[in-house]
Amino acid sequence: MTGESTPAVLSVHSTVGAWLAHPIGSRILADLLAQAGTDTSVLRMMRNLPLEHLLRSGGPIPEGLVESLELKVNGGVLPDPDKVESLAWRERITGGRFAGExxxxxxxxxxxxxxxxxxxxxxxxxxxxxxxxxxxxxxxxxxxxxxxxxxxxxxxxxxxxxxxxxxxxxxxxxxxxxxxxxxxxxxxxxxxxxxxxxxxxxxxxxxxxxxxxxxxxxxxxxxxxxxxxxxxxxxxxxxxxxxxxxxxxxxxxxxxxxxxxxxxxxxxxxxxxxxxxxxxxxxxxxxxxxxxxxxxxxxxxxxxxxxxxxxxxxxxxxxxxxxxxxxxxxxxxxxxxxx
Ligand SMILES: NC(=O)c1ccc[n+]([C@@H]2O[C@H](COP(=O)([O-])OP(=O)(O)OC[C@H]3O[C@@H](n4cnc5c(N)ncnc54)[C@H](O)[C@@H]3O)[C@@H](O)[C@H]2O)c1
CATH class of the missing domain: 3.40.50.720 (NAD(P)-binding Rossmann-like Domain)
Incomplete structure (x- = not known):
């Protein structure tokens, strides 16, 4: 194998673990946490959560934050939803499963x-x-x-x-x-x-x-x-x-x-x-x-x-x-x- 592998395409629906494993994503998270006076070691238990969940933990996500993070991590381009990797688990509704109950x-x-x-x-x-x-x-x-x-x-x-x-x-x-x-x-x-x-x-x-x-x-x-x-x-x-x-x-x-x-x-x-x-x-x-x-x-x-x-x-x-x-x-x- 030669050359460097292409970094994964990430969105805020990707896991915290995927952001930490990404060369730019890990720096973004480190900077965000430094502003809050802490570091990425606090994310150890949160690796399986979607990044979005973390951003929401302090209340509503500030306007524009999602877009700015996604642009930064993907080299200035918004992620194509079909190409986003390491998506965290998302709920899938089974229509009518409790109908009549x-x-x-x-x-x-x-x-x-x-x-x-x-x-x-x-x-x-x-x-x-x-x-x-x-x-x-x-x-x-x-x-x-x-x-x-x-x-x-x-x-x-x-x-x-x-x-x-x-x-x-x-x-x-x-x-x-x-x-x-x-x-x-x-x-x-x-x-x-x-x-x-x-x-x-x-x-x-x-x-x-x-x-x-x-x-x-x-x-x-x-x-x-x-x-x-x-x-x-x-x-x-x-x-x-x-x-x-x-x-x-x-x-x-x-x-x-x-x-x-x-x-x-x-x-x-x-x-x-x-x-x-x-x-x-x-x-x-x-x-x-x-x-x-x-x-x-x-x-x-x-x-x-x-x-x-x-x-x-x-x-x-x-x-x-x-x-x-x-x-x-x-x-x-x-x-x-x-x-
Ligand atoms: N969050 C965890 O990590 C975790 C882990 C293991 C088990 N649990 C269990 O999961 C269940 C739900 O907890 P959660 O984590 O969603 O907590 P939570 O505090 O977010 O929700 C619990 C809800 O129960 C309500 N409640 C408390 N006492 C009540 C009472 N006497 N009558 C009516 N409602 C009452 C609270 O008002 C609250 O809205 C609990 O039984 C908890 O022991 C939670």
Whole structure:
């Protein structure tokens, strides 16, 4: 082989990894990050994300930035969309996959829940979108004109709120995605507070049980239904989070297996998805503690994904595409579970 290879044609839809591997792209990213007072080592976990996602992380992308970056990286020429390389994964809608179905999605105002609710709505389902934040739910519904979306501002850990969700859903529920969840502060068992244990279990475990308990009788009557519970890598290992969160997500796995067994004869499928690191609004508590140091040793290498990638895994199990699958824990983590 002689001569230098031609640099790849890139766009903001190419992966961060492809920009880093490109002779000009890597310099552009280094300059951008230097302006923010940091360097490209912060991109280590973001190699699979589209560059566009990174640019959007601080709010709307400044006008003209996309064009100027694409011109710079491609030697002054805008990229031909057919020739762009290393495109990051993009969602592909399966038209009508949820047509005629009512699906309750919790945590629908942000992150993974929002991406699931959006995908179900765009695939023809009637969505009951549940979250604590009414205004953000309203924004979500407004962003999906033409879709049937019922928003319910509710706390899944409150029985009276769960009753309101069921009234809004009506007498038929085909799917339930239990996505709402909160993190802990990474505290280990010798330092965890009662307050942290109660807060995390109230949402991640008791809220999930309360809503499922209300929905399952409707599914038993219909002899059909699909429930997807959102667990975490911490249901697979001890190094992803603190004691409260790890125990709560391990409980989610137990709830999933018990329910998949109990209602198998009713045609109700119950599965769990274990997301790896995903770029969402979730934030751990900031307390300085022993557990935080232990967890960071592991999390430094976790590859990050987009909420839409998680929605692809979750809606697979939620929809009839998962018809032969029940009782599983599906890691959706870019391979982290083999680390
Ligand atoms: N982001 C990650 O890296 C990651 C990794 C593993 C698992 N998870 C799990 O994924 C799920 C979704 O989290 P996310 O990352 O999208 O976070 P997120 O904070 O962006 O979204 C969670 C949503 O749940 C809502 N919520 C919280 N408590 C609620 C309650 N009591 N009642 C109703 N709604 C409530 C929040 O208001 C928020 O809109 C959670 O169960 C989380 O534990 C996330």
């Amino acid at each position: 009512t699906v309750i999605v919790t945590g629908a105002a942000s992150g993974i829940g929002r991406a699931v609710a959006s995908r179900v709505a765009r695939e023809g389902g009637r969505v009951v979108a549940v979250d604590l934040f009414e205004e953000k739910l309203g924004e979500f519904a407004a962003a999906h004109p033409g879709s049937e979306i019922i928003t319910v501002a509710a706390d899944v850990s409150s029985q009276s709120d769960v009753d309101r969700v069921l009234s809004a859903a009506g007498d038929r529920v085909d799917g339930l995605a239990n996505v709402a969840g909160i993190m802990d502060d990474f505290s280990a068992i010798h330092e965890v507070s009662d307050e942290m244990l109660e807060r995390v279990f109230n949402v991640n475990v008791f809220g999930l049980i309360r809503l499922s308990r209300a929905v399952v009788p409707l599914m038993m009557e219909a002899r059909k239904g699909s429930i997807v519970n959102i667990a975490s890598e911490s249901a697979l290992r001890g190094s992803s989070a603190g004691l409260a969160y790890t125990a709560s997500k391990s409980a989610v796995l137990g709830i999933t297996r018990s329910s998949a067994y109990m209602y198998q004869e009713f045609g109700i499928r119950v599965n769990a998805v274990a997301p790896g690191g995903t770029v969402t609004g979730i934030r751990p508590g900031t307390a300085e503690n022993f557990g935080r140091g232990r967890v960071f040793e592991h999390n430094a290498d976790v590859p990050l994904a987009t909420p839409e990638q998680l929605a692809a895994s979750i809606t697979f199990l939620l929809s009839a595409d998962g018809s032969n699958v029940s009782g599983v824990l599906l890691p959706s983590d870019g391979g982290e579970s083999v680390f």
